[in-house]
Amino acid sequence: MDIRFQNLGPEHWKAQVMLAPACQGEDILHQCPELDKAAPWLAVAPARRDFQGKNGELALFHGHPDLPVPRVLAVGLGPREKADAAVLRKAVAAAVQRCREQGFASILLPEPALARLPGGPERLVEESVCAALLALYRFTMLKKAEADEPVDPQWLALGFDGQSVPDGAHAAARRGERAAGAICxxxxxxxxxxxxxxxxxxxxxxxxxxxxxxxxxxxxxxxxxxxxxxxxxxxxxxxxxxxxxxxxxxxxxxxxxxxxxxxxxxxxxxxxxxxxxxxxxxxxxxxxxxxxxxxxxxxxxxxxxxxxxxxxxxxxxxxxxxxxxxxxxxxxxxxxxxxxxxxxxxxxxxxxxxxxxxxxxxxxxxxxxxxxxxxxxxxxxxxxxxxxxxxxxxxxxxxxxxxxxxxxxxxxxxxxxxxxxxxxxxxxxxxxxxxxxxxxxxxxxxxxxxxxxxxxxxxxxxxxxxxxxxxxxxxxxxxxxxxxxxxxxxxxxxxxxxxxx
Missing domain, CATH: 3.40.630.10 (Zn peptidases)
Structure with missing residues (x-):
């Protein structure tokens, strides 16, 4: 899976699904205000109220299929005071695996949502990229390909709210990519x-x-x-x-x-x-x-x-x-x-x-x-x-x-x-x-x-x-x-x- 970058703000982001990390007991739209521009349809989705943000909880919401961001996958992090890098790693990994199961070819992860979590935005970018790649690891080189084996997403993009991708965030993503490569x-x-x-x-x-x-x-x-x-x-x-x-x-x-x-x-x-x-x-x-x-x-x-x-x-x-x-x-x-x-x-x-x-x-x-x-x-x-x-x-x-x-x-x-x-x-x-x-x-x-x-x-x-x-x-x-x-x-x-x- 390639790691890409999208800038210019939420109204310019594009992917088959957007991940929305959210803490328990907090409205997802308040935690990820980027959704107002990237996926405005979510504001009127009744099922949004069913998502509680519990640790490990995943909820997939659908908009019109022709929209630039037609789906949002809400990713629960549990209580905010416990939402550290370890929790984020597991949550992102579980979300990426769900995307593979659903057959999504492209995923968007908004960097501003990471920046609002404890741990520092660059570190959390690195951990998120590493986790996303580790989630897709399979040792299959000695097996025949199975006809119904789900295909990995083609790319994951980090979305930025600005004219350019900050150098620190770009370097952090590449560090995460190399770390995952070493582990694999x-x-x-x-x-x-x-x-x-x-x-x-x-x-x-x-x-x-x-x-x-x-x-x-x-x-x-x-x-x-x-x-x-x-x-x-x-x-x-x-x-x-x-x-x-x-x-x-x-x-x-x-x-x-x-x-x-x-x-x-x-x-x-x-x-x-x-x-x-x-x-x-x-x-x-x-x-x-x-x-x-x-x-x-x-x-x-x-x-x-x-x-x-x-x-x-x-x-x-x-x-x-x-x-x-x-x-x-x-x-x-x-x-x-x-x-x-x-x-x-x-x-x-x-x-x-x-x-x-x-x-x-x-x-x-x-x-x-x-x-x-x-x-x-x-x-x-x-x-x-x-x-x-x-x-x-x-x-x-x-x-x-x-x-x-x-x-x-x-x-x-x-x-x-x-x-x-x-x-x-x-x-x-x-x-x-x-x-x-x-x-x-x-x-x-x-x-x-x-x-x-x-x-x-x-x-x-x-x-x-x-x-x-x-x-x-x-x-x-x-x-x-x-x-x-x-x-x-x-x-x-x-x-x-x-x-x-």
Whole structure:
């Protein structure tokens, strides 16, 4: 769906349907006075009085079909004091889905109506555009087209009351468009079956996007991983016929090549059987999403390159497939990580931290980072603790943690900070190696984060995002169908756009 702009005021707006956001208990004509000129017929529509503006309520009103705006879709936001960006996102998404169901090819969203809501007009323009595009997401590339499948609207126009579109509003709409593109890319990658997206295919996709968007991509295959001493990442992938790799991405626009980079590290397990410690069969098909962290990193870097964001950003995708083959790592094995530490493996289903620790060590060898943020579907313990609507955040740097919470909260990706409780590090001591890669079941998410922190040099700013539980949408919502959520891509994008203080 294209994003367009219409100016010159309501009397010049044209679309098959106009969205009219309205708060509960307030007359829609008072909230959207633009309707007097864009759709004057609504004033005499008796059914208008039936619309109450409750959160999630939608009401479609019809005028004469030959009018420039022949329909109005009233969109309920609930009580005004609760009508924030999160409410608006869901409301716009639900409205756009209704438009698709009705077969409308063109939609108009009046910018003045957004400007009357709390949150700032430019931010709400960005959120509305992003929500409208996410509402139409469907993963259909592997299915035959269905004859009765509704067709997406061709365009959504933002209507402005003035001679021209304000530069800030135009830029905000484009930001929303790119944010939605990043999330949809992350969803596409994570929804792709593992037989069609093994580690080498994910690396190839990254290389294709690098050429398309203008960032650099280097792929370290098995020999290069061995040269770098990445015994932990190699161990994760050694049971599979598909070799592991580390994909190195860099967006360094002109004038920013020498600055300290913001480094994103993503877990890229294209499938996780658990290895020798085999997972239960139930829902194992969702383990194709165990590379959601890497998908978020790749999607964010691609979006930053497309908009030529003035910030140097590096992305590392630690890619492997964890399989129970004849060469698979075993409980009790000891491997040498890129940091030089020997690591005792006690459960092969705790493989993500092994892949990440080598990527974290590599990041610090190659660059002096402004900050390092890793993102991973790391522990079921985090999902048990926090559920399916909020991700775990581990960070000892108060300013960085605050920035991540703010960036995620602004775009609907919520985080809850959990403690890096130092006494628990005692449980990672090993009798046979420098460190054991797994502690007890209790506090499992904290133990995993402490293991990763072991590989951070003193003074390096670092945050760990555990997105287990939020990477998969088990029930469709206006913003996401059943399947991969793309969670984290927009947080990383916002972090890079806003800088790290």
């Amino acid at each position: 890319l992350a969803r596409d990658l994570a929804n792709m079956p593992a037989n069609l997206l093994p580690p080498e295919a994910l690396a190839r996709r990254a290389a294709e996007l690098a050429k398309e968007c203008g960032f650099t991509c280097t792929i370290l295959e098995s020999d290069a991983l061995a040269e770098q001493g990445m015994g932990a990442l190699l161990a994760v992938g050694q049971g599979s016929a598909r070799p592991p790799c580390l994909v190195v991405l860099e967006h360094a626009p002109q004038g920013h090549e020498q600055e300290k980079p913001l480094i994103f590290v993503g877990k890229g397990l294209t499938f996780d059987t658990g290895g020798i410690c085999l997972k239960p069969a139930a829902n194992m098909q969702q383990m194709k999403c165990d590379m959601s962290g890497a998908a978020a990193v790749l999607a964010a870097i691609a979006a930053l390159a497309r908009e030529d964001a003035p910030r140097r950003v590096v992305g590392l995708l630690a890619c492997a497939e964890n399989m129970p083959g004849g060469r698979a790592m075993r409980p009790g094995d000891v491997v040498r990580a890129a940091s030089g530490d020997s690591v005792e493996i006690v459960n092969t289903d705790a493989e993500g931290r092994l892949a990440l620790c080598d990527a974290l060590a590599y990041a610090q060898k190659q660059w002096t980072p402004a900050a390092v943020v890793d993102i991973a579907t790391l522990t079921g313990a985090c999902a048990v603790a926090l559920g399916t609507e909020v991700a775990g955040l581990f960070c000892d740097d108060a300013a960085l943690a605050e920035r991540i919470v703010a960036a995620g909260g602004a775009c609907g990706e919520n985080y809850w900070q959990l403690p890096l409780w130092k006494p628990y590090a005692e449980s990672l001591k090993s009798e046979v190696a420098d460190i054991c890669h797994m502690g007890p079941r209790e506090g499992g998410a904290i133990n995993a984060a402490l293991f990763l922190q072991h590989f951070l040099q003193k003074g390096v700013r670092w945050a760990h995002l555990d997105i287990a539980g939020v990477d998969w949408n088990a029930k469709k919502t206006p913003l996401c169908p059943v399947g991969a959520s793309g969670f984290g891509a927009r947080t990383l994008l916002e972090l890079a756009r806003g800088g790290v203080q």
